Amino acid sequence: MDEYAIEVSGLTKTFGGTFGRGEPHRALGGVDLQVKRGTVHALLGPNGAGKTTTVRVISTLLKPDEGTVTVLGTDALADPAKVRRSIGVSGQYAAVDGNLTGWENLRMVARLYGLKRKAAGARADELISDFRLSDARDRPSRTYSGGMRRRLDLAGSLIARPGVVILDEPTTGLDPRGRREMWALIENLVSTGTSVLLTTQYLEEADALADIITVIDKGVVVAKGTAAELKAASQSTLLTVEMAGGYDRDRLVAVLAEYGSGEPYSHAHSMAWHVPVAHGNASAAAIIQALSESGMTVSDFTVDAPTLDDVFLNLTSTTPDKNEERAA
Numbered sequence: 033m034d035e036y037a038i039e040v041s042g043l044t045k046t047f048g049g050t051f052g053r054g055e056p057h058r059a060l061g062g063v064d065l066q067v068k069r070g071t072v073h074a075l076l077g078p079n080g081a082g083k084t085t086t087v088r089v090i091s092t093l094l095k096p097d098e099g100t101v102t103v104l105g106t107d108a109l110a111d112p113a114k115v116r117r118s119i120g121v122s123g124q125y126a127a128v129d130g131n132l133t134g135w136e137n138l139r140m141v142a143r144l145y146g147l148k149r150k151a152a153g154a155r156a157d158e159l160i161s162d163f164r165l166s167d168a169r170d171r172p173s174r175t176y177s178g179g180m181r182r183r184l185d186l187a188g189s190l191i192a193r194p195g196v197v198i199l200d201e202p203t204t205g206l207d208p209r210g211r212r213e214m215w216a217l218i219e220n221l222v223s224t225g226t227s228v229l230l231t232t233q234y235l236e237e238a239d240a241l242a243d244i245i246t247v248i249d250k251g252v253v254v255a256k257g258t259a260a261e262l263k264a265a266s267q268s269t270l271l272t273v274e275m276a277g278g279y280d281r282d283r284l285v286a287v288l289a290e291y292g293s294g295e296p297y298s299h300a301h302s303m304a305w306h307v308p309v310a311h312g313n314a315s316a317a318a319i320i321q322a323l324s325e326s327g328m329t330v331s332d333f334t335v336d337a338p339t340l341d342d343v344f345l346n347l348t349s350t351t352p353d354k355n356e357e358r359a360a
């Protein structure tokens with residue numbers, strides 16, 4: 033048996049530019065991804081990183097320009113129908129008919145999968161109960177909360193007991209409680225041996241759920257590993273300096289870049305600058321001294337362990353834009 037539930041190699045996809053209309057946009061620039069059987073793998077990236085494009089290719093809804101996709105040992109490009117039968121896909125935009133009750137929605141999907149009337153009803157009963165929708169089973173699903181609709185959508189993707197489940201941003205737009213409920217369901221799913229690939233913009237979500245995280249930005253993989261490995265590989269501490277009054281931005285960035293161990297960055301309209309530093313206080317002291325020698329006054333500074341968001345920002349803010357590169 034293959035070690036991987038999903039194996040993706042060298043995926044590229046460029047949109048647009050057909051019939052002379054619009055500039056072509058390279059959404060994927062050679063993505064590799066391996067999801068081990070029985071694990072949760074998070075594809076993490078900011079808006080427009082290429083997450084949905086990747087999962088659409090894996091789900092056989094979109095053909096890549098180049099690359100290979102294997103799902104449970106089947107070549108997805110050669111035999112998409114077989115792959116479709118072995119995966120469940122649950123999307124950002126829940127495929128739920130609001131006029132049908134939760135139970136009717138599930139029974140309809142089960143019928144579409146070819147289950148006989150009685151078996152379809154029984155499977156719907158089972159999933160309604162597993163997904164804690166019993167109280168709402170006979171209400172039109174348009175009356176459901178966002179969290180309930182997501183649960184119903186996820187339940188629908190599990191009708192045929194797929195070995196691989198792909199979840200595209202399963203908790204975007206949910207409140208913290210809805211998010212945690214979804215996490216519990218996903219953990220439960222994987223405990224039964226299902227392999228899960230989920231896309232997310234939330235590092236916290238990847239941290240909570242995923243065995244392995246692949247970070248993608250502008251269509252390229254920028255990091256891969258366990259949450260702990262990503263945090264350890266990202267520079268261990270972050271120096272923040274607050275600048276007093278006017279300062280020479282280019283010189284400041286040059287000093288931070290020289291002594292820091294990563295790209296300096298600043299949030300919009302802020303006098304504070306951040307740079308990862310490899311040697312904690314020693315690097316911080318060297319930077320403050322160098323800034324002072326260059327005539328720039330630091331009004332305040334802190335040396336902190338990076339937050340998860342800082343790790344993410346640091347990883348994704350330095351990715352070269354393949355489209356800009358090509359245009360240059």
Ligand SMILES: Nc1ncnc2c1ncn2[C@@H]1O[C@H](COP(=O)(O)OP(=O)(O)OP(=O)(O)O)[C@@H](O)[C@H]1O
Pocket residue numbers: 047048057058059077078079080081082083084085086233
């Ligand atoms: N059908 C399409 N035609 C043209 N461009 C597209 C198409 N689909 C996606 N893109 C572009 O490809 C890039 C990657 O999009 P994709 O939806 O995969 O990103 P994402 O990481 O899923 O983002 P989000 O978190 O916003 O859903 C974006 O720049 C997007 O505008």
